Each structure stands twice: as C-alpha cells, then as structure tokens.
Amino acid sequence: MLRSRTVPEDKKILNMKIEKDKIKYTANLARISLTSEEEVLFSEQLNNILSYMEKIGKIDTADVKPTSHAVSMGNVFRDDIPKKSLLTKEVLINVPDKEDSFFRVPRILE
Secondary structure (H helix, E strand, O other), rough: OOOOOOOOHOOOOOOOOHHHHHHHHHHOOOOOOHHHHHHHHHHHHHHHHHHHHHHHHHOOOOEEEEEEOOOOOOOOOOOOOOOOEEEEEEOOOOOOOOEEEEOOOOOOOO
C-alpha cells in the first residue's frame, strides 16, 4: 500500500518562484531565443502553475485511497478457449522462405 510522506518545509519545491533569469537560462539550454516579453510571459505562466500545484499540495488526501487509474479497470481479454491448431502444411503454404517445417527469416543479430 502506498503511503503519503511528509516533506519538510525547506525541501518543498512549491515555494519556489521562477524569475526571468531562470527563463533565460532554460531558453539558452534549449537553444531557443525569447523576447523579453516572452520571458515575462513564461515566468508568469510557470509561476501560475506552481501556485496551482501549491494549492493542490494543501489538499488533505489522508483518507483517499491511492489509485493508478481514474476509473476502475477490469480484465478486457476474452477467455482462453482451446481450439484445434492448423496443420504445419497449412501454415507453411504461403510462407516465402521455409526450411523443413520452420519459417526462415533474415538474421537480425550478428
């Protein structure tokens, strides 16, 4: 069972603000050029995202059962029903290259 863990306040990344210099640095790493208006815009947008994440982080989820999907998942496979197999002769009728009763395929490992 998954358990939530408490993160010390000094280790929380959500209290962080993205300044214009971080945007410039990241744009340089990505080798893209940004105008100063774009730098301000991206800084604001990223700070809005962090602010929203901070709000989500304050939600009490102690009584919420951990899930891996938003909706319950069930087995979507059909039941295995044994059937009569094809004969080797029938299987090899349209095979472009065969050797005895085997498929012959190009070598993929050297």
